[in-house]
Structure formats: structure tokens, C-alpha cells
Amino acid sequence: MQVTVKVNGVEYTREIEPRLLLVHFLRDELGLTGTHWGCDTSNCGVCVVQVDGSPVKSCTMLAAMAGGHEVRTVEGLEQDGELDPIQQGFMSEHGLQCGFCTPGMMLTTRWLLDANPHPSDAEIREAISGNLCRCTGYENIVRAVRWAADHPKVAETEEVAP
Amino acid sequence: MQVPAPFEYERASSVDDAIALLERHGEEARLIAGGQSLLPLMKLRFAAPEVLVDINDLNELQRIWVAGDQLHVGALVRHAELLDSAVVGEHYRILHDAERVIADPVVRNRGTVGGSLCHADPAEDLSAALAAIRADVLIKSSGGERVLPVRELQTGPFETCLAPAEIVTEIRLPIRASTGSAYTKVERRAGDYAVAAAGAVVTLDGDTISEVGLGLAAVGAPHLVAARAEDAVRGRIADDESIDLAARVAADECQPPTDQRGPSDYKRALAGELVRRALRTAIARCRGQEA
Numbered sequence: 136m137q138v139t140v141k142v143n144g145v146e147y148t149r150e151i152e153p154r155l156l157l158v159h160f161l162r163d164e165l166g167l168t169g170t171h172w173g174c175d176t177s178n179c180g181v182c183v184v185q186v187d188g189s190p191v192k193s194c195t196m197l198a199a200m201a202g203g204h205e206v207r208t209v210e211g212l213e214q215d216g217e218l219d220p221i222q223q224g225f226m227s228e229h230g231l232q233c234g235f236c237t238p239g240m241m242l243t244t245r246w247l248l249d250a251n252p253h254p255s256d257a258e259i260r261e262a263i264s265g266n267l268c269r270c271t272g273y274e275n276i277v278r279a280v281r282w283a284a285d286h287p288k289v290a291e292t293e294e295v296a297p
Numbered sequence: 298m299q300v301p302a303p304f305e306y307e308r309a310s311s312v313d314d315a316i317a318l319l320e321r322h323g324e325e326a327r328l329i330a331g332g333q334s335l336l337p338l339m340k341l342r343f344a345a346p347e348v349l350v351d352i353n354d355l356n357e358l359q360r361i362w363v364a365g366d367q368l369h370v371g372a373l374v375r376h377a378e379l380l381d382s383a384v385v386g387e388h389y390r391i392l393h394d395a396e397r398v399i400a401d402p403v404v405r406n407r408g409t410v411g412g413s414l415c416h417a418d419p420a421e422d423l424s425a426a427l428a429a430i431r432a433d434v435l436i437k438s439s440g441g442e443r444v445l446p447v448r449e450l451q452t453g454p455f456e457t458c459l460a461p462a463e464i465v466t467e468i469r470l471p472i473r474a475s476t477g478s479a480y481t482k483v484e485r486r487a488g489d490y491a492v493a494a495a496g497a498v499v500t501l502d503g504d505t506i507s508e509v510g511l512g513l514a515a516v517g518a519p520h521l522v523a524a525r526a527e528d529a530v531r532g533r534i535a536d537d538e539s540i541d542l543a544a545r546v547a548a549d550e551c552q553p554p555t556d557q558r559g560p561s562d563y564k565r566a567l568a569g570e571l572v573r574r575a576l577r578t579a580i581a582r583c584r585g586q587e588a
Binding site for chain 2: 136152153154156175176177178180183189190191192195196197199200202243261262264265266
């Protein structure tokens with residue numbers, strides 16, 4: 136079957152098998168390997184992408200179901216050469232160790248901050264309760280999200296050390 | 298890599314279209330809404346439908362509204378939307394209690410109310426909460442529509458009484474005066490299925506329990522309710538003695554399976570305690586006390 140999906144603002148049309156999962160469509164058909172593929176059971180959340188602005192686990196959605204919808208992956212966070220504040224927050228606060236959970240963490244928490252610009256620590260932890268960090272680096276992940284909440288337009292106002 | 302068995306994919310444009318597609322493809326066709334339960338089963342090849350009918354475009358099933366003395370919830374309302382709905386929380390705190398502990402926020406963005414009911418997982422929290430509420434479902438087919446109590450929809454684990462070309466379009470919840478409700482669950486870790494969970498809906502007439510609904514998830518209760526415990530306390534004074542009685546009878550009538558979440562005896566004791574807590578909170582809320 137043919138499916139057309141808008142990913143990070145670009146429309147892609149591909150001939151696919153109906154059983155193809157969105158995570159494999161993104162990685163194998165489009166080469167967008169920033170979306171990771173983890174537990175395959177909708178538990179770990181490393182495959183989280185945004186569909187029409189809401190985070191979903193792309194291992195538990197068919198690519199066919201994304202047809203006609205807008206998908207945002209980690210590759211779509213940066214805008215015009217500037218990292219999103221959530222990306223800068225993860226960098227500043229050492230929010231990643233091995234980095235495997237990071238794309239999913241960032242897409243979930245970008246959504247959190249869009250809906251709730253000043254979340255409490257409890258709200259941050261609740262939001263990422265479907266995203267597992269097996270380095271157990273949650274303290275710094277929460278700090279990274281808090282940093283992004285405190286710097287909503289960081290790119291315009293201050294430099295972040297590389 | 299887990300890959301579903303091959304299937305044909307159809308996208309329905311309306312309820313009538315979905316019914317027509319189900320009729321055309323017969324018993325091997327399945328509806329898919331959020332897919333948060335069905336897709337994992339298909340990936341494990343526990344389910345292998347030949348045709349999937351995607352109903353995510355049916356905007357007509359995505360509303361929540363009040364009409365007369367009923368709260369209506371469209372079958373395609375997402376768990377996250379039920380949790381965010383002020384009118385749902387106003388009438389049924391039990392649903393917000395339950396939604397907070399169903400899976401995780403990302404899964405709740407996709408999974409639907411109707412899908413949870415029709416999947417008929419015996420450990421599913423929303424089904425137990427809706428059974429406690431004594432909600433009804435509206436079922437449509439090419440022959441017309443029928444209304445069925447939620448308590449009669451599920452006929453066993455992962456089984457419903459739906460005919461192959463029937464579709465649940467709506468859940469109807471009675472709005473009763475002087476009613477309080479609560480849901481409580483024990484899980485091994487955030488987002489997991491319940492070890493045991495209990496929901497209570499209580500209507501008081503003065504100090505008397507005039508109606509009560511007790512839902513139980515994951516502990517082998519027929520139709521996910523503690524019917525004998527309900528009968529035992531209906532008409533009694535809403536005091537600690539009645540609450541203890543309900544807890545005892547509910548623990549006695551459930552049949553928890555022994556599995557990796559714990560032995561049967563432990564779950565039975567837990568079910569009783571959770572009934573006690575849910576009932577106590579529901580009564581307090583009914584009296585306007587925060588709990």
C-alpha cells in the first residue's frame with residue numbers, strides 16, 4: 136500500500152507493507168535513525184516521536200496509521216541551526232549518559248513544556264514515567280527539563296558552552 | 298524483531314463505513330483504534346487478524362458530553378482526554394483516579410476508552426471502574442443499535458459478546474446525586490498492570506448506602522465486580538462495620554490467579570484491603586470530605 140506521511144515538515148510517500156511499524160518506517164525507509172528502537176513492547180519509550188504534537192511510542196503504531204498525519208522526530212527539534220531549549224538543557228545539565236533514551240525523553244518533555252511551561256519536579260517525573268533510562272540518570276534528566284523550562288528562548292539570550 | 302503477521306489495512310471514514318468493512322471482511326477482521334493492546338498482541342502473534350479496520354478518523358466518536366442525567370463518552374476518546382476532562386472528574390472521580398494509573402502518559406495519548414473495554418483484559422483498570430459505575434455501552438451494527446450494561450459486555454478474558462460486525466460507539470454513565478467514587482491500585486512499578494485494584498461508587502441516602510458498585514481488576518472477579526459484596530452492604534449504614542463487611546465478602550468472592558505478580562492468597566488479602574480503601578474514600582467524597 137502507499138502511504139504519505141509528513142515528517143519534520145517534509146512529505147514522504149512510500150510503498151509499504153501494512154504491517155510496517157512507524158519506528159521501522161522512520162529508521163529504515165527514511166533513514167531517520169535518531170528515533171531509537173528498544174524494547175519493542177511499548178514499555179521503554181526510546182522510540183517516542185510526536186504525532187500531531189502528541190508523543191506516541193512508534194513501535195506500537197503502524198506506519199499506515201500515520202498516513203496523512205504530521206510526525207516530529209528528534210531530527211526535527213533543532214530549528215534554523217539552533218538547538219531546541221530541551222536539547223540545550225540536556226547538554227547543560229548532563230541529561231544523558233549512554234544517550235539511548237535521549238531522543239524519546241526529549242520528545243516527551245518537549246510536549247510537556249508546550250502544555251505546561253513550568254512543571255513541578257513531580258509533573259516532570261510523571262510525564263517521563265513511560266520513558267526508561269537504564270543508566271538511571273533521572274536526576275539529571277529532571278534538571279535538564281527544569282533548565283529548559285527556565286530558558287524557553289535560550290538561543291536568543293545566552294550562549295551555551297559546547 | 299517483533300513483526301505482526303501480514304494483514305490488509307482499511308481505513309474507515311464513518312461508523313457506517315466501519316460496519317460495512319467489517320461485514321465485507323467477516324470474522325477475521327478487527328477494528329483498531331489506539332492499538333496499544335492489539336498491536337503488542339499482533340507482534341507476539343497471539344492475534345493475527347487478516348484485516349485491520351482503522352477507525353481513528355471517526356471524529357464523531359471523540360466527544361465527551363452531558364445530556365440529561367447521563368455522561369456520554371465517545372468510544373474513541375483517548376485515555377489522556379478522559380483524564381483531562383473536567384466534567385468527567387466532576388461526576389466521576391473514580392475515572393480520574395483510574396486513568397492516573399493506567400499505563401503511562403505516552404500510551405494514554407493513543408489508547409482509547411472503547412478499545413480498552415472491547416479488548417477485555419481482566420486486569421484492565423478502566424473496565425473495572427466502568428463496571429463499578431454500572432455504565433452502559435451503545436453498540437451499532439447495520440441492523441440498528443442496542444444498549445448493553447458494561448457488566449455484560451465482557452464474557453471472559455479477552456472475550457466480549459460483540460458480534461463480528463458490531464462496534465461500540467459510546468459509553469453512557471448515569472449521573473446520580475449524592476454519589477462519591479474512588480479507585481485504588483497496587484502495581485509493582487509505575488505504568489504496570491495491577492497486582493490488584495478496586496473501584497467503588499457509593500450513593501448515600503442520609504447515612505444509608507442506597508446503591509453501591511464495586512469493581513475489581515486483576516483478581517479473577519466475574520465481570521470485574523464484587524456482586525456479593527455489593528449485595529451485602531446495600532441498605533446498610535455507611536460506617537466502618539459496613540466497609541469491613543464489603544472488604545471481607547469481596548476478598549472471599551474473587552479468585553486471583555497466582556502469577557509473577559504474586560500468589561493468590563496475597564492478592565486476595567490485597568483485594569479486600571483495596572476495596573476497604575476505595576469504599577472509605579468514595580463515602581468521604583460523597584459527604585464532601587476530601588480524601
